[in-house]
Amino acid sequence: MTEKKKLPETMPSVEQVETELKNIKYRKKFRSTLFSTVSILIVVAAVAVLVSTLFFPVVQVAGSSMEPTLNEGDILVLVKSDQVDHGELCCVSWQNKSLLKRVIGLSGDTIDIDNDGNVYVNGELLDEPYVENKGLGKCEIEFPYQVPENKIFILGDKRETSVDSRSSAIGCIGNDQIVGKVLFKIWSKSGSQKGGAVK
DSSP states (O other): OOOOOOOOOOOOOHHHHHHHHHHHHHHHHHHHHHHHHHHHHHHHHHHHHHHHHHTOOEEEOOSSTTTTTSOTTOEEEEEOOSOOOTTOEEEEEETTEEEEEEEEEOTTOEEEEOTTOOEEETTEEOOOTTOSSOOOOSOOSOSSEEOOTTEEEEEOSSTTTOOSTTSTTTOSEEGGGEEEEEEEEEEOTTSSOOSSOOO
16 A cells, blocks of 8 residues: 655645635625615615505506596505695595595585586685686586585596596595505606606
8 A cells, every 4th residue: 555645735825824814804894784775675665565555655547537637547645644735736545546646625615516617615716727627517416515524526537437526436535545645656657757746
């Protein structure tokens, strides 16, 4: 049997040791930075979801009842509040659905709509530049009509097709059904108007 010769062990140079130590330190720092960044992103995402759910819900328009103000596919940011005012756009909950409409009357207001579709609130004609074609539309209530306590009277801007407070199926909406009012539009499917306030 022949004996195996031991190869002489070569010691790494000081430069090699320093380089390896730097590499190890860099890898540790990189892992630490990556972990911190991912943790921050998770926290930011969680906060964004929480804020969106609790204070600023995001909704997408379905249907054409609010044309030309809102078009199908538009994405809107709401502010959660049951305090709405005349002329504001709001989102309401009705039979597990969300409806986007315009606030026309508040509790105690008297609403009247003539055969030409002109809307009067407390005897005063509303200036409605957002309505392209006025009309009485589908109406199952008698005018003049007084809005009950803790209710709001809502109409769609596309009066000929909108199903709203004129219909006995929906009627006036309770304050507890108000999801929030429209703050601004963040995206429009048509591309003609991206972002900005909605009136």
